Amino acid sequence: MKAAVYLKYGAPEVVQIKEVAKPTPKDNEVLVKVYATSVNRTDCGFRSGKPYIVRLFSGLLRPRQTILGSDFAGEVETVGKEVKTFKTGDKVFGFHPDFFGAHAQYICLPEEASFTNMPQNLSYEEAAAICEGAHYANNYLKDVDFKKQPKILINGATGAIGTAAVQLAKYYGGEVTAVGNTKNLELVKSLGADTVIDYQKEDFTKRDHKFDIVLDAVGKSTFFKCKKILNKGGIYFSTELGPFYQNIILPLVTSFIGEKKMMFPLPKHSKKEIIFFKEIIESGHYRAVIDRKYPLDEIHEAYRYVETGQKTGSVVITIEL
Numbered sequence: 039m040k041a042a043v044y045l046k047y048g049a050p051e052v053v054q055i056k057e058v059a060k061p062t063p064k065d066n067e068v069l070v071k072v073y074a075t076s077v078n079r080t081d082c083g084f085r086s087g088k089p090y091i092v093r094l095f096s097g098l099l100r101p102r103q104t105i106l107g108s109d110f111a112g113e114v115e116t117v118g119k120e121v122k123t124f125k126t127g128d129k130v131f132g133f134h135p136d137f138f139g140a141h142a143q144y145i146c147l148p149e150e151a152s153f154t155n156m157p158q159n160l161s162y163e164e165a166a167a168i169c170e171g172a173h174y175a176n177n178y179l180k181d182v183d184f185k186k187q188p189k190i191l192i193n194g195a196t197g198a199i200g201t202a203a204v205q206l207a208k209y210y211g212g213e214v215t216a217v218g219n220t221k222n223l224e225l226v227k228s229l230g231a232d233t234v235i236d237y238q239k240e241d242f243t244k245r246d247h248k249f250d251i252v253l254d255a256v257g258k259s260t261f262f263k264c265k266k267i268l269n270k271g272g273i274y275f276s277t278e279l280g281p282f283y284q285n286i287i288l289p290l291v292t293s294f295i296g297e298k299k300m301m302f303p304l305p306k307h308s309k310k311e312i313i314f315f316k317e318i319i320e321s322g323h324y325r326a327v328i329d330r331k332y333p334l335d336e337i338h339e340a341y342r343y344v345e346t347g348q349k350t351g352s353v354v355i356t357i358e359l
Contacts, residue, residue: 327351
């Protein structure tokens with residue numbers, strides 16, 4: 039099968055399209071033909087090996103998993119003899135961040151992995167643009183009590199995590215203020231944002247208005263900059279480690295000191311979560327946002343574009359068999 043393979047850390051050029059062995063499913067596994075996947079910030083970090091802390095998970099000197107890609111959508115080709123919930127021909131989508139492998143024509147997963155049948159109202163490309171952003175956004179928002187803390191500001195509301203966060207925060211009952219660039223303000227309004235701020239014209243951290251929650255979906259601000267716009271008991275979330283990895287340390291410090299908290303919950307994915315995403319898509323509460331599509335052979339260009347930091351929603355890779 040054809041796959042995007044990288045054997046060392048570095049720039050997008052370290053990824054090469056190669057022929058590799060097609061996986062064979064074990065008794066409890068499902069073999070999926072991948073028709074669409076995505077390139078995201080996580081892929082970029084694991085490919086480059088930076089920040090260096092990612093190498094604790096990916097391999098100190100060279101990558102352990104040589105095919106990246108966590109989002110996928112495709113069709114079940116075959117199943118192991120113990121598999122009960124999937125059959126050949128099923129259209130499926132999901133998220134496989136522990137072992138990656140979706141930047142390839144086929145991926146093999148245990149039946150209990152984080153994937154399920156696709157929503158009926160989505161294309162493969164749309165389905166592949168859902169899970170990574172929605173997963174990370176949901177990781178921060180699912181335990182927020184929006185009845186007690188309804189006012190949320192989302193910085194970077196136009197990326198994959200940001201567009202997901204706007205929709206999920208509205209679904210959970212939040213009053214959403216979204217920060218984005220000029221060209222995408224109408225987009226975030228269409229996703230449900232109650233108020234929008236153009237960061238190209240205004241510094242949201244200098245507003246008098248205060249919030250119960252600040253979610254920095256691009257990691258470009260800090261707890262200390264946002265502290266003054268948090269209400270008493272307010273919480274700051276960030277999707278990045280922060281300067282000098284401070285976002286790992288601050289949750290512990292702020293749990294003992296001060297009335298405003300920094301939280302950095304470790305993401306946990308599950309099949310139940312993917313089923314939840316399917317349900318809110320089918321009920322009309324969530325939709326995919328796609329910026330660009332590239333064929334697998336042009337994955338270098340996809341990486342370069344994602345690394346500009348200017349993408350809107352997701353960047354999708356289409357795969358032909």
